[in-house]
Amino acid sequence: xxxxxxxxxxxxxxxxxxxxxxxxxxxxxxxxxxxxxxxxxxxxxxxxxxxxxxxxxxxxxxxxxxxxxxxxxxxxxxxxxxxxxxxxxxxxxxxxxxxxxxxxxxxxxxxxxxxxxxxxxxxxxxxxxxxxxxxxxxxxxxxxxxxxxxxxxxxxxxxxxxxxxxxxxxxxxxxxxxxxxxxxxxxxxxxxxxxxxxxxxxxxxxxxxxxxxxxxxxxxxxxxxxxxxxxxxxxxxxxxxxxxxxxxxxxxx
Numbered sequence: 683x684x685x686x687x688x689x690x691x692x693x694x695x696x697x698x699x700x701x702x703x704x705x706x707x708x709x710x711x712x713x714x715x716x717x718x719x720x721x722x723x724x725x726x727x728x729x730x731x732x733x734x735x736x737x738x739x740x741x742x743x744x745x746x747x748x749x750x751x752x753x754x755x756x757x758x759x760x761x762x763x764x765x766x767x768x769x770x771x772x773x774x775x776x777x778x779x780x781x782x783x784x785x786x787x788x789x790x791x792x793x794x795x796x797x798x799x800x801x802x803x804x805x806x807x808x809x810x811x812x813x814x815x816x817x818x819x820x821x822x823x824x825x826x827x828x829x830x831x832x833x834x835x836x837x838x839x840x841x842x843x844x845x846x847x848x849x850x851x852x853x854x855x856x857x858x859x860x861x862x863x864x865x866x867x868x869x870x871x872x873x874x875x876x877x878x879x880x881x882x883x884x885x886x887x888x889x890x891x892x893x894x895x896x897x898x899x900x901x902x903x904x905x906x907x908x909x910x911x912x913x914x915x916x917x918x919x920x921x922x923x924x925x926x927x928x929x930x931x932x933x934x935x
């Protein structure tokens with residue numbers, strides 16, 4: 683009888699333990715399934731990032747099979763993207779003011795062409811007020827020579843620029859107080875040509891914050907009026923008609 687009671691107690695203990703183990707396994711599986719389900723559901727931020735990535739990829743995969751809307755919007759975005767300046771310049775002297783600032787673009791298959799728009803300032807000195815100049819400069823850079831991991835030399839930069847000075851004392855056409863064709867040229871707008879050189883330091887990618895590289899340059903220039911005056915006058919030296927400029931250029935991308 684005692685043996686029978688002990689056997690029933692042992693069987694009951696094993697059955698209860700098995701049920702407890704099954705419940706623990708079930709709870710563990712439920713918890714694992716719940717965790718997996720939550721983690722597998724994309725958050726709002728993840729969904730937005732994914733949608734943005736898809737839009738970027740979609741913009742970069744415009745083909746002939748794309749809709750007219752996709753082609754038009756792609757061209758529209760590219761047009762405005764190209765108008766964003768990718769370089770900024772600060773220049774000292776150079777016949778466009780004591781100091782000038784501006785933005786510009788480098789472009790072309792090998793980035794050989796550059797266009798700058800510069801705003802310059804001329805202190806009043808002995809005049810009544812400070813003067814402002816505006817310059818459009820076009821530059822051609824035929825060679826980019828790498829001299830190290832982060833350094834590049836451009837042994838020749840050349841081009842032309844047109845500068846204009848604002849003020850009542852300067853004019854495009856001769857005032858009536860002068861005889862006809864007395865001067866023969868405008869005192870407000872000057873056409874210039876220049877030659878120069880440039881040294882560029884490419885900032886390591888881990889240290890870049892706003893700019894990709896920084897360049898230092900110098901240029902020698904002369905204007906149309908100086909050339910016309912020097913041709914018939916043998917007493918005019920080359921140094922009399924040349925202007926030296928030095929500047930810093932910051933490349934964004």
